[in-house]
Amino acid sequence: MQNRIYQSVFSRKIVFSLILLILLLAPLFLSDFRLNLLGKFLAFAILAIGLDLLWGYTGVLSLGHGIFFGLGAYAMAMYLKLEATGGKLPDFMAWSGIQELPLIWIPFQYPILAIILGILIPACLALFLGYLTFRNRINGVYFTILSQALVLVIVTLFIGQQNLTGGTSGLTNFSTFFGFQINSATTQTVIYFVTVVALVLVFLGCKKLVKGRLGRVLVGVRDGENRMRFLGYNPSTYKTFVYTISGAIAGLAGMLFVLQVGIISPTMIGIVPSIEMVLWVALGGRGTLIGPVIGAVFINAAKTGFSESYPDYWTYFLGALFVIVVVFLPKGIMGLVEKLKERWNKVDVKESSSVEIEKNYS
Amino acid sequence: MSKNPAVLRSKKITVEFSGFKAINELDFQVNRNTVHFVIGPNGAGKTTLLDVICGNARASKGSITFNEKYELAKMSENEIVHRGISRKFQAPSVFAHLTVFENLEIAMKQKKTLRSILRAKMTKEEEQKLTDMLDLIGLTSEKDKSAGSLAHGQKQWLEIAMVLMQEPDLVLLDEPIAGMSKQERIKTGELITKIAKERAVLIVEHDMDFVKDYADVVTVMHEGQLLFEGSMEDVQKDPKVREVYLGRKVDADAEVTGT
Numbered sequence: 001m002q003n004r005i006y007q008s009v010f011s012r013k014i015v016f017s018l019i020l021l022i023l024l025l026a027p028l029f030l031s032d033f034r035l036n037l038l039g040k041f042l043a044f045a046i047l048a049i050g051l052d053l054l055w056g057y058t059g060v061l062s063l064g065h066g067i068f069f070g071l072g073a074y075a076m077a078m079y080l081k082l083e084a085t086g087g088k089l090p091d092f093m094a095w096s097g098i099q100e101l102p103l104i105w106i107p108f109q110y111p112i113l114a115i116i117l118g119i120l121i122p123a124c125l126a127l128f129l130g131y132l133t134f135r136n137r138i139n140g141v142y143f144t145i146l147s148q149a150l151v152l153v154i155v156t157l158f159i160g161q162q163n164l165t166g167g168t169s170g171l172t173n174f175s176t177f178f179g180f181q182i183n184s185a186t187t188q189t190v191i192y193f194v195t196v197v198a199l200v201l202v203f204l205g206c207k208k209l210v211k212g213r214l215g216r217v218l219v220g221v222r223d224g225e226n227r228m229r230f231l232g233y234n235p236s237t238y239k240t241f242v243y244t245i246s247g248a249i250a251g252l253a254g255m256l257f258v259l260q261v262g263i264i265s266p267t268m269i270g271i272v273p274s275i276e277m278v279l280w281v282a283l284g285g286r287g288t289l290i291g292p293v294i295g296a297v298f299i300n301a302a303k304t305g306f307s308e309s310y311p312d313y314w315t316y317f318l319g320a321l322f323v324i325v326v327v328f329l330p331k332g333i334m335g336l337v338e339k340l341k342e343r344w345n346k347v348d349v350k351e352s353s354s355v356e357i358e359k360n361y362s
Numbered sequence: 363m364s365k366n367p368a369v370l371r372s373k374k375i376t377v378e379f380s381g382f383k384a385i386n387e388l389d390f391q392v393n394r395n396t397v398h399f400v401i402g403p404n405g406a407g408k409t410t411l412l413d414v415i416c417g418n419a420r421a422s423k424g425s426i427t428f429n430e431k432y433e434l435a436k437m438s439e440n441e442i443v444h445r446g447i448s449r450k451f452q453a454p455s456v457f458a459h460l461t462v463f464e465n466l467e468i469a470m471k472q473k474k475t476l477r478s479i480l481r482a483k484m485t486k487e488e489e490q491k492l493t494d495m496l497d498l499i500g501l502t503s504e505k506d507k508s509a510g511s512l513a514h515g516q517k518q519w520l521e522i523a524m525v526l527m528q529e530p531d532l533v534l535l536d537e538p539i540a541g542m543s544k545q546e547r548i549k550t551g552e553l554i555t556k557i558a559k560e561r562a563v564l565i566v567e568h569d570m571d572f573v574k575d576y577a578d579v580v581t582v583m584h585e586g587q588l589l590f591e592g593s594m595e596d597v598q599k600d601p602k603v604r605e606v607y608l609g610r611k612v613d614a615d616a617e618v619t620g621t
Binding site (some may be wrong): 209212213214216217219220223224227228229230231232233234237238241 | 416418438439440443444449455457458460464467468469474475476479480482483484524528533558583
């Protein structure tokens with residue numbers, strides 16, 4: 001009887017429903033400021049799910065997801081900027097001596113188109129890069145290094161093209177979204193709910209993908225890419241597919257981020273944030289989908305908490321947290337939950353689907 | 363030699379590794395419904411032969427035809443699998459994080475494009491096929507265990523089963539009984555005899571007793587070339603074979619004659 005209670009407490013469905021309930025009720029007990037922060041964390045959590053699909057299930061470690069996130073964020077920011085200026089040239093363009101709205105900005109006058117492009121552009125970039133790299137069997141560390149290079153290239157490009165992107169200061173000073181005041185508490189609450197819905201949809205979508213036969217094939221690609229070839233699969237197709245999906249999800253997360261934070265700049269999409277994204281997934285537990293959500297929220301909440309209470313030392317706390325997780329919780333928070341569950345049940349549970357952490361660094 | 367028609371035929375294939383000819387102008391043939399062993403001293407090119415057939419290595423010269431119509435030399439690994447050749451590697455490489463059943467599920471003959479995998483749902487027929495296979499290899503009770511938790515011998519059988527799930531015309535096995543106990547060897551040998559009723563099985567093996575017990579045809583390779591081919595009895599009598607083995611190993615005589 002006792003066993004059964006623990007088992008049900010920790011069963012994923014219950015965890016999922018509980019988290020969802022808390023998220024939906026959050027506006028009742030959180031201040032506007034805190035709710036806005038939580039919304040931002042949830043946007044990160046969306047990205048983390050996509051990253052887990054790629055890393056935890058398919059075994060492809062990308063240290064360049066900041067870029068896909070950034071492309072989505074900039075797409076949304078460009079629209080917001082144009083709406084703020086009322087169709088006139090944004091200020092930074094006028095300062096650079098530009099007379100007319102540049103061609104690449106034109107589609108972003110239309111909100112629906114901007115939203116579609118915010119998902120489509122990162123997806124297409126991922127498709128293109130994935131196709132070239134995976135087809136040529138660039139795998140493992142080599143792919144990871146390449147994904148870092150991608151960040152450098154794109155960030156440099158964004159900073160360099162100041163007249164098009166706002167340079168290092170990025171895009172900010174937005175006023176309205178679909179005509180609603182973007183900074184009003186009501187709009188922000190609505191955007192928060194939209195973020196929760198997006199999170200749930202992305203989570204369930206990814207869950208459906210990995211529950212099907214595709215999930216088994218992806219694990220096969222992760223654990224024995226070459227073996228899969230001799231079972232008649234072409235692993236590069238699967239990797240490209242997941243990379244594309246993951247890029248699209250990152251773009252969606254970027255859009256929701258901008259709506260709640262009100263600014264996007266190259267430092268937010270660069271190398272450091274890209275690596276942090278991977279840490280969210282690692283801390284939460286790879287190959288679990290729910291783990292990365294917890295990881296993203298937990299790390300970002302810790303970051304905010306530490307920086308508020310100990311403004312001078314918070315980076316040390318954060319560093320220590322990562323070391324503790326890597327050393328003591330190689331399978332992340334979900335790995336710990338799994339372990340506790342096993343201890344309580346005192347029966348052999350099927351090996352969790354997450355892999356040992358060292359595998360991906362070899 | 364055998365009345366069965368050829369399933370695989372190689373003409374003067376050469377495989378080079380930075381100048382070294384692992385296989386040198388080899389003419390070779392595998393017939394249907396045959397248990398065909400390849401033996402030879404280390405470095406004779408046995409594993410390379412399997413590699414070049416399944417696409418893991420590329421021939422610099424020559425051709426390999428499969429079922430009289432497919433030229434394998436230019437196909438990718440996954441295309442070769444879909445033509446009907448499956449390979450089991452030496453070290454067991456089952457997917458440890460999937461269950462036994464799931465291992466068979468992804469190995470099963472099916473369209474393996476992304477589109478059809480996305481739509482795939484386990485049908486009654488498929489489930490039956492998987493259940494039958496579990497029965498054949500004797501792992502029915504291990505169905506839902508993770509493959510990583512199986513014993514060594516069971517992993518090897520699972521892997522043979524994964525190869526069979528693709529319903530190939532030609533099965534390539536690389537030292538299938540390495541590290542197995544006496545009992546497991548017998549079980550594996552019986553399994554091989556059983557599966558060869560419907561297809562050709564090409565096996566690289568070092569264990570001469572095992573070869574003697576189950577071979578229909580034995581090919582002896584030496585320095586990338588075919589040294590001798592025939593029944594195990596003929597092989598044991600052949601002076602060239604004895605010389606090659608004796609020249610390399612002190613106890614080779616015992617090994618070849620199987621005493």
